[in-house]
Each structure stands twice: as structure tokens, then as C-alpha cells.
Amino acid sequence: MSDQNSLQQIRDSVSKLCSDFDSKYWQEIDKKSLYPEKFINQLTKSGWLSVLIPQDYGGSGLGILEASVILEEINRSGGNSGVCHAQMYIMGTLLRHGNNEQKEKFLTQIANGKLRLQSFGVTEPTTGSDTTRIKTTAIKKSDRYVVNGQKVWTSRFQNTDLMLLLARTKPLDKIEKKIDGLSVFLVDVKNSKGISSKPIRNMVNHETNEVFFDDLEIPIDNLIGKENDGFKYILDGMNAERALIAAECIGDGRWFIEKAVNYANDREVFDRKIGMNQGIQFPIAKAYTNIEAADLMRYKACELFDHKKKCAKEANMAKLLAADASWDAANVCLQTFGGFGFAAEYDVERKFRETRLYQVAPISTNLILSYIAEHVLNLPRSY
Numbered sequence: 001m002s003d004q005n006s007l008q009q010i011r012d013s014v015s016k017l018c019s020d021f022d023s024k025y026w027q028e029i030d031k032k033s034l035y036p037e038k039f040i041n042q043l044t045k046s047g048w049l050s051v052l053i054p055q056d057y058g059g060s061g062l063g064i065l066e067a068s069v070i071l072e073e074i075n076r077s078g079g080n081s082g083v084c085h086a087q088m089y090i091m092g093t094l095l096r097h098g099n100n101e102q103k104e105k106f107l108t109q110i111a112n113g114k115l116r117l118q119s120f121g122v123t124e125p126t127t128g129s130d131t132t133r134i135k136t137t138a139i140k141k142s143d144r145y146v147v148n149g150q151k152v153w154t155s156r157f158q159n160t161d162l163m164l165l166l167a168r169t170k171p172l173d174k175i176e177k178k179i180d181g182l183s184v185f186l187v188d189v190k191n192s193k194g195i196s197s198k199p200i201r202n203m204v205n206h207e208t209n210e211v212f213f214d215d216l217e218i219p220i221d222n223l224i225g226k227e228n229d230g231f232k233y234i235l236d237g238m239n240a241e242r243a244l245i246a247a248e249c250i251g252d253g254r255w256f257i258e259k260a261v262n263y264a265n266d267r268e269v270f271d272r273k274i275g276m277n278q279g280i281q282f283p284i285a286k287a288y289t290n291i292e293a294a295d296l297m298r299y300k301a302c303e304l305f306d307h308k309k310k311c312a313k314e315a316n317m318a319k320l321l322a323a324d325a326s327w328d329a330a331n332v333c334l335q336t337f338g339g340f341g342f343a344a345e346y347d348v349e350r351k352f353r354e355t356r357l358y359q360v361a362p363i364s365t366n367l368i369l370s371y372i373a374e375h376v377l378n379l380p381r382s383y
Contacts, residue, residue, distance in 0.1 A: 090164050
């Protein structure tokens with residue numbers, strides 16, 4: 001794990017890269033609903049998207065903490081790390097549970113930018129957050145698996161080469177535990193037949209899709225780990241995902257607070273700076289305090305994950321605290337700007353929409369509260 005000086009060096013380097021992609025760049029991307037190819041290519045070229053990949057495969061061999069700092073800095077600089085964050089949290093499943101042949105085949109090409117691993121096929125229309133009930137099947141036939149079914153909210157599918165797919169390899173009526181019978185596969189999105197998609201238009205510039213599988217064939221070599229044990233593997237990824245999303249929210253929160261402070265120090269109404277008014281400054285100060293508190297839980301979750309210790313409680317709490325803090329900071333910033341906050345040129349409305357997503361995804365705040373109530377406080381299961 002890096003010390004604070006090393007983390008600051010990462011922050012400075014990422015911030016310098018992000019300075020080449022100003023608010024006008026992100027506004028144009030948002031306005032035209034484009035994928036920020038130039039930004040992603042620069043991140044890849046600079047090695048930031050391969051930070052988790054071991055040095056033997058061309059990466060940096062660093063941890064989730066360093067990855068979280070990268071994503072935080074992208075958002076704090078005014079960008080949207082949601083366009084690339086999956087390459088961070090998906091990576092853990094391949095790193096921790098893939099075999100040597102899979103790592104050699106895929107990791108090197110991901111590290112050098114020849115392949116993108118940016119998509120995760122888990123959620124289904126009829127099951128939502130009830131992952132253990134998914135219906136997409138993968139039936140083993142000789143040297144391949146044949147997949148049929150549907151996924152929804154599969155993000156960055158149009159802009160990835162590989163997708164991590166969770167599918168049922170054992171019928172629900174044949175399993176002993178509800179977490180059994182699911183397997184994880186790496187899918188070659190660009191070169192496979194039997195896979196199609198339908199984009200979902202949504203409130204932010206977030207490329208997400210319905211994905212359909214119609215006799216999709218996956219080589220048996222693309223099964224990660226053991227058949228039927230896939231749910232256990234993706235739990236690691238989910239803990240990483242929560243910690244990383246927390247960092248993104250913290251980056252958003254710091255962006256909102258900085259914008260609000262600067263505007264409050266500059267804007268004059270009734271012959272005085274609006275920042276002199278306690279009705280303006282107190283909410284900003286409280287939002288700042290909440291972001292700093294959430295940041296501590298983010299660091300704790302990342303530290304536990306990087307030391308391969310149990311961290312589900314901490315990762316979930318970090319995501320909850322940070323998502324709430326960033327949403328509070330977003331509202332404070334918009335209120336500080338008043339009518340100008342709704343003008344696209346100030347970027348507040350874009351970031352406002354983007355950070356609102358994390359109250360719902362990749363797990364809703366209500367499900368986190370249910371998890372903490374049941375698994376941490378030993379209260380009765382509520383659903």
C-alpha cells in the first residue's frame with residue numbers, strides 16, 4: 001500500500017492529465033451523448049487503467065486504494081470516472097480467481113490497451129438486485145458453453161472488448177444453497193455471434209444497455225475459476241466496486257464544495273458577498289465535514305480489501321456515507337449558485353445528475369441499510 005506522498009504523486013499526475021480535458025470537453029461529450037474516447041485512450045496510455053494488473057503482465061501492481069485515488073481525482077477534476085471504473089472493479093475477479101493461462105492471455109493485452117475490460121453482465125430485468133435468482137443460462141456442451149438469456153443495465157457494452165458475465169450453470173431446483181449454481185465467464189464481445197444489445201436512454205451520459213444472448217458460444221477456457229462457484233468470486237468484485245464508487249462520490253463532493261466556495265466568495269448580492277451569509281456558508285461547511293468523514297471509511301475499506309481481509313461491512317458503509325455526502329454537496333452547490341446552477345455552462349447541473357446515480361447504483365442505499373441491519377446488527381431480515 002502506498003504512503004501519503006505516493007498517493008499525492010498519483011493525485012498530481014492524474015490531475016495534470018485531467019487538466020487537458022476541461023469542462024467544455026465534458027459538456028460537449030454530455031451534450032452529444034458520446035463516449036470520451038480521447039480521455040480513455042490517454043488514461044490507458046498513461047497506465048492508469050492498468051494500475052491493478054501485476055507488473056509481470058505490464059501493469060503497476062498496485063491496490064484498490066491507489067485505484068480509488070485515481071477515480072476520485074478524475075471526478076474531483078470535473079470528469080466522470082463512470083466511463084472507465086469497471087476496468088478497476090472487474091479486474092479483481094480475473095486477478096484473484098483466473099488461472100495463469102487466462103491472466104497471460106488477457107491481462108497483458110488489457111494493460112497495453114489492446115483490449116478493454118469495461119462491462120459486467122449481472123443484472124436481469126426480472127431479478128434486479130436479487131442476483132442469486134438470475135435466469136440467464138450457460139449450458140456446457142463439449143468444449144464450450146451455450147448461453148441464452150438477457151441482461152439489463154449492462155454499461156459500456158458498446159465500448160468494450162471483453163465482458164465479465166454471470167450466468168446460471170445449475171438449475172435453481174437443483175442447488176442446495178441459493179449462492180450455488182452460478183458461474184463467471186469472460187466474453188469476447190467484438191468477435192462473438194449470438195449476442196446483441198439495445199441502448200437504454202437515461203438521465204446522464206452513461207452508456208448502458210439491454211443485452212440479449214441467443215445461443216452465444218463461450219469457449220470452456222473462458223470459465224473463471226470453478227463451475228457453479230461464480231457468485232463467491234463476484235463478491236470480491238462487489239466489495240471493490242463499493243469502495244471505488246465511494247471514492248468517486250468523494251471526488252464529486254470535493255468538486256461541488258470547491259465550486260460552491262469559489263462562487264460564494266465571488267458572487268455579490270445586496271452589496272455583499274453571499275459567502276458572508278451563514279445560510280450559505282453553514283451548509284457548505286457541513287457538506288465538507290460529511291465528505292471528510294466518508295473519506296475515512298473509504299480508506300478503511302480499501303486497506304482491508306488490499307490486505308485480503310473481510311471488508312463487506314466497511315465497503316458498504318463507505319459507499320453509503322460517500323453517496324449521501326456527495327448528493328448533499330450537490331444540493332448545497334446548486335442552492336449556492338441559484339438559477340445559474342441550472343445553466344449548463346457552469347457544469348453544476350451535469351455533475352448534479354451524475355452524482356445522483358450513486359443513490360441507486362451500483363447498489364441502492366436502502367439495500368446497504370438492509371445489509372447492515374441484518375448482517376452487522378443482527379436484526380431480522382427485512383426482505
